[in-house]
Amino acid sequence: VQATGNNVPTIYDVASRAGVSIATVSRVLNGRSNGSTASYAQVMEAVEVLGFVPNGSARGLSKGLKRVIGIVYGGGPATDELLAIEEESLLFTDSVVRGAEAGAQKQGYSLLLSGAPAGAVGALTGKVDGLVLLDQVLPERRVAPLAKRVPVVLLAGSGRSRAAVTVRVDNEVAMAGVVEHLVGRHGRRRLAFVSGLDASPDSVTRARSFLAGAVAAGASVEPLADWAADWTSAGAVEVARARLQSGAPLPEAIACANDQMAIGIVHALGRAGVRIPNDIAVVGFDDIPVSRHLSPPLTTVRQPSRQLGATAVEVLIDMVEGRPPARRDIVLPTELQVRASCGCRPEGAAPVDSWQIAL
Amino acid sequence: VQATGNNVPTIYDVASRAGVSIATVSRVLNGRSNGSTASYAQVMEAVEVLGFVPNGSARGLSKGLKRVIGIVYGGGPATDELLAIEEESLLFTDSVVRGAEAGAQKQGYSLLLSGAPAGAVGALTGKVDGLVLLDQVLPERRVAPLAKRVPVVLLAGSGRSRAAVTVRVDNEVAMAGVVEHLVGRHGRRRLAFVSGLDASPDSVTRARSFLAGAVAAGASVEPLADWAADWTSAGAVEVARARLQSGAPLPEAIACANDQMAIGIVHALGRAGVRIPNDIAVVGFDDIPVSRHLSPPLTTVRQPSRQLGATAVEVLIDMVEGRPPARRDIVLPTELQVRASCGCRPEGAAPVDSWQIAL
DNA sequence: TTGTAAGCGTTATCAC
DNA sequence: GTGATAACGCTTACAA
Numbered sequence: 001v002q003a004t005g006n007n008v009p010t011i012y013d014v015a016s017r018a019g020v021s022i023a024t025v026s027r028v029l030n031g032r033s034n035g036s037t038a039s040y041a042q043v044m045e046a047v048e049v050l051g052f053v054p055n056g057s058a059r060g061l062s063k064g065l066k067r068v069i070g071i072v073y074g075g076g077p078a079t080d081e082l083l084a085i086e087e088e089s090l091l092f093t094d095s096v097v098r099g100a101e102a103g104a105q106k107q108g109y110s111l112l113l114s115g116a117p118a119g120a121v122g123a124l125t126g127k128v129d130g131l132v133l134l135d136q137v138l139p140e141r142r143v144a145p146l147a148k149r150v151p152v153v154l155l156a157g158s159g160r161s162r163a164a165v166t167v168r169v170d171n172e173v174a175m176a177g178v179v180e181h182l183v184g185r186h187g188r189r190r191l192a193f194v195s196g197l198d199a200s201p202d203s204v205t206r207a208r209s210f211l212a213g214a215v216a217a218g219a220s221v222e223p224l225a226d227w228a229a230d231w232t233s234a235g236a237v238e239v240a241r242a243r244l245q246s247g248a249p250l251p252e253a254i255a256c257a258n259d260q261m262a263i264g265i266v267h268a269l270g271r272a273g274v275r276i277p278n279d280i281a282v283v284g285f286d287d288i289p290v291s292r293h294l295s296p297p298l299t300t301v302r303q304p305s306r307q308l309g310a311t312a313v314e315v316l317i318d319m320v321e322g323r324p325p326a327r328r329d330i331v332l333p334t335e336l337q338v339r340a341s342c343g344c345r346p347e348g349a350a351p352v353d354s355w356q357i358a359l
Numbered sequence: 360v361q362a363t364g365n366n367v368p369t370i371y372d373v374a375s376r377a378g379v380s381i382a383t384v385s386r387v388l389n390g391r392s393n394g395s396t397a398s399y400a401q402v403m404e405a406v407e408v409l410g411f412v413p414n415g416s417a418r419g420l421s422k423g424l425k426r427v428i429g430i431v432y433g434g435g436p437a438t439d440e441l442l443a444i445e446e447e448s449l450l451f452t453d454s455v456v457r458g459a460e461a462g463a464q465k466q467g468y469s470l471l472l473s474g475a476p477a478g479a480v481g482a483l484t485g486k487v488d489g490l491v492l493l494d495q496v497l498p499e500r501r502v503a504p505l506a507k508r509v510p511v512v513l514l515a516g517s518g519r520s521r522a523a524v525t526v527r528v529d530n531e532v533a534m535a536g537v538v539e540h541l542v543g544r545h546g547r548r549r550l551a552f553v554s555g556l557d558a559s560p561d562s563v564t565r566a567r568s569f570l571a572g573a574v575a576a577g578a579s580v581e582p583l584a585d586w587a588a589d590w591t592s593a594g595a596v597e598v599a600r601a602r603l604q605s606g607a608p609l610p611e612a613i614a615c616a617n618d619q620m621a622i623g624i625v626h627a628l629g630r631a632g633v634r635i636p637n638d639i640a641v642v643g644f645d646d647i648p649v650s651r652h653l654s655p656p657l658t659t660v661r662q663p664s665r666q667l668g669a670t671a672v673e674v675l676i677d678m679v680e681g682r683p684p685a686r687r688d689i690v691l692p693t694e695l696q697v698r699a700s701c702g703c704r705p706e707g708a709a710p711v712d713s714w715q716i717a718l
Numbered sequence: 719t720t721g722t723a724a725g726c727g728t729t730a731t732c733a734c
Numbered sequence: 735g736t737g738a739t740a741a742c743g744c745t746t747a748c749a750a
Contacts, residue, residue, distance in 0.1 A: 094456075
């Protein structure tokens, strides 16, 4: 509990205890020594006994490599409102972060996690070897100066960045699949799309693609403004309530920019006596873990979230270590996860009516 | 995109451009200079123009303070099974991590996130000034050696650690409240408790307290082994299915060690035609964001997850900076979040029957 | 294989 | 106030 009396052993302590020079210790510790000499054993023993762990700062300074990569989420001013949003929209982001951590760990790197506001991201470059920026943390034009200091990978950006490599999912293809399923498979023609925050490229792209696909398929989409939410379940509940009050006939199917909002929509409509999927089909995006356990189980677009994070870090480490990335825009596939909220009856599931929520 | 030609400016570049010595630059940058001298302005300008950011390694080496605190979750071997579990049990942990990040940022520290296996935690001490260990990452006896190198704070431990400070929630009080609500308020007498992994102190404590409280209240609890799950929704679904098949009469109320498992229980029972809360009341733990949007909305124990993380970091930074913590066992309060799954009818909610899931 | 010594970029202690 | 200069702990030529 005490404030660690400065007794942490250094390489000098190890060297003197092993009766060798610090250079030898360093070599042994970095695998640059024939593991069978006498000094090798002595060093290992000293390290063991003293519980020596190399000082990361010293190592980083000397090698010019900290073996730390930073990942930044959120950003922007931390207003209470944003905090709440962040709190809810956590699921996907955190899955990405886990993937990133796993990817980093595999290569012996550590992950520095930061929710620094846009203005503070620059300062991070002093602590890391490279940076992964999540959707919405910095406007494109502000990444160039960063990228001059450390390699940068954009996660879920537009894929059109000049300054950085992008790792993302193909929102266009994904939404085309949603439209095809809703219109082609289920014959729903009057649609709506629940969007996240305007500032997010992901939300914008999904909305645009959905709209385009629907029009091409001969379906109609309600004005986006009528269903504009903020990534959260609570926001979606509000939007649905407002729409319900308008009295106008409801759409036949609703696609959402993420699962949390789909949950909110299902919740609000269910409370109002709307049967899902009988009256209205609902589709989400992300496939967060609880999605399959909702009533009805949510049909949604599965994103390889962990892999997104892992890939970003992998590519970034390549860049850090001087291996130029093969591609500057890496696109991972999505998959429509068909469950019951769209009107399908996945094998093993109870008939669609059983998901009805009675009023 | 290029591998950052080693052109990152150092304090020397700033000094020469400003026409002063590096000592002056350092002083200006660290606020140890009368902000109104000529050199002050020159330095600031040079910093701005060059986009200088101090090298964290050098700073850390020189000051003996890296301004990085580490937080470790999970741990253990990363088998596929554990990965899946981790994936699902993410919600609470990540909320804690967010809180920790916010707490660190507020004091100018960064957060190093790690899912390192138990054996690799030691190596982390070289990269951080202090360590926050989440529930279940290290057996108590292994934290002492760590604590000799850097200050350690245990999150959600037993509160009885000699080597480290503990920040936790009072599981005993929380579960007593659950029992009181289920038995006292709703008159349910035949109970069950769905536990998480055996290795987790949190799960064990919650189970034990629930059991003790129930017995004291004159209620019965089914054998814990019959409802032993693994923190995940999927695991809880399995347990419920098995229990359903046994044919024995079901309990009147089920408490779960976390919300994810409660979701799984509600899901599985609902599919089998059991009405919740009419036939069986279900209560969760954690109050993850989606809980309030389930059908029925989940009654659960709210943990101040963000605050748990923030407090842990706050205390840890105190220790890092030589301020001994006032208390070695910090207990944060929980609160029973009453919604509908227990049989209550929170204001504004539809009547209990509306949550019934028809088969 | 081994040891000596130079440097990595800061901060901090001195004289001035 | 300012500028040399010595740490800080490690890696890595370079010699031996």
